[in-house]
Amino acid sequence: MSQAMKFFLGIFVLLSFFSCSKQESYTVGYLNPSADRYRFVSEGNYMAEKLREMGHEVIIKSGEDDGAIQLSQGYELLDMGVDALVIAPVNGNTIAPLVREAQSRGVKVIAYNRLINNADFDLYVTGDNRDNARLFCETALEHKPSGNYVVFAGDRFDRNGMELKQHIDSLLKPHIASGNVNLLYETHMEGWNRERAAFEMQQVIDAYGTDIDVVIACNDPMGMGALEVLKQYDAHHGVIITGQDALQEAVQSIYQGEMFMTIYHPHQILGVKTAELVDALLKGERPSGLTAVTTFNGAANIATVNIPSVKVTKENIEEVLIQSGEYAWTDIR
Structure with missing residues (x-):
């Protein structure tokens, strides 16, 4: 092989190396x-x-x-x-x-x-909507195995809203059938909306009174909307209220002993x-x-x-949200 051919072959190999190694x-x-x-x-x-x-x-x-x-x-x-x-x-x-x-x-x-x-x-x-529904229902049933339940599901036109509700229904079904859980009210919430949840919570109280043990709200804004109305009647004490997304306001509420849990992604x-x-x-x-x-x-x-995702309660805020850097204690207390 001539020196010229060796030279051009070397250039070709070098260019090929850089071409292959270059990040797309x-x-x-x-x-x-x-x-x-x-x-x-x-x-x-x-x-x-x-x-x-x-x-x-x-x-x-x-x-x-x-x-x-x-x-x-x-x-x-x-x-x-x-x-x-x-x-x-x-x-x-x-x-x-x-x-x-x-x-x-x-x-x-x-x-x-x-x-x-x-x-x-x-x-x-x-x-994982199936697992999120499990976290909601296990938490509710562990702390209030019997009582009056309300379910605020997400938007019916959002697959997550529909799937979560289906899994919640499946998990609560045997407890409803046994008579331990009295499902007072259930609805989907357009836009997973806080104001709508507050309106619906008022409707529940108008129809059934304030004897409510659990509100399974499928996101934090809906949970906070329900809490807001219950607090107006001083009826929030001891009510298990759930949420999802670990929004700062919801985590503050959990730390203060009002909302009970949220799901953190x-x-x-x-x-x-x-x-x-x-x-x-x-x-x-x-x-x-x-x-x-x-x-x-x-x-x-x-x-x-x-x-x-991960369940967050008052007991593990430090481990899940503070140590991960999601929030500082100054954001929560």
Whole structure:
């Protein structure tokens, strides 16, 4: 082999090495429901931080709890040339046209926490509704094995709201059948809304009085709405009130002995895990290689990654929320 050929072969090998070793860089868009939705913002920030460490660009948009705004933001991100969309939808039904358009352009789509219906896409990352229902019901039944129960479920048009309610119903059924649990009232709450929960709690009191032992509220705002009304009647003492998301106000209430428990979704763990899944998809990993679990959304069986959550009561605030850095004691006391 001539010296010239050896030279060009060496250059080719060197270029090939750098080409293979260079980290591929992509642009990821994250659509969260609203800048006021603390957990979606916090988890999204952890996801963005991890993706940027991996060499990717991240663009975040907040939808102001308006499905039309979020849809417009999604198309804007597609026109900017994103390679992946992570979507925590305001409305899991009306966002479907954006998902179909993204797929037609070869953009990876990940539904985050809330399922997107009637469209095929790559991955669904969410909590474990069956386990969350268990945490709610076990806590209630441990402390109030008999008595008057109220259930405030999430939005009926949100898959999480429906699934949680179904699992709660299943777990409470034998206790209702035995007569130990008297289910006074149950309803779904549009938008998982605090004000609506307060209104419904007032309706319960108007109809049945203040002899209430348990309020299984499926998120913190609804739990705080129920507590707010019960406190007006000085009827909150000893009532087991649940919540979800470990919002600061709810954790303060738990520390003060008012609300009893919340479910915490470790923001950093969720954000980092989602970033790793997005990175794997962008680099060619098939969804079926990331999880064997699927969720049918009306159009397809979507590969699903379930990430477990943690129950928080007054006894483990230090261990779960303070030591993790989620809050400082000055935020709670």
